[in-house]
Amino acid sequence: MSLTCERCKNPGEPPSLAKVAFMGPQKARILAGICSSCWKEWEGMEVKVINEYRLNFMDPQHREVLKKACADFLGLEPAE
């Protein structure tokens, strides 16, 4: 399935399902509107964000921080 990426506006393929760790609407948005190369850029950024804020995936509040950083980076509307 190909898409037109909301971030880079290029046609592309969505990232693979297994790589998108977010749940709910944000995951759906990413799979429907973000190409795999933009997702790869986010994966590089994600490592930096995790290190910078010392995020812990076990902490729901930390997961929210990461989710928001991801939405900002990819230019998604804030998820409900």
Ligand SMILES: [Zn+2]
């Ligand atoms: Zn893209």
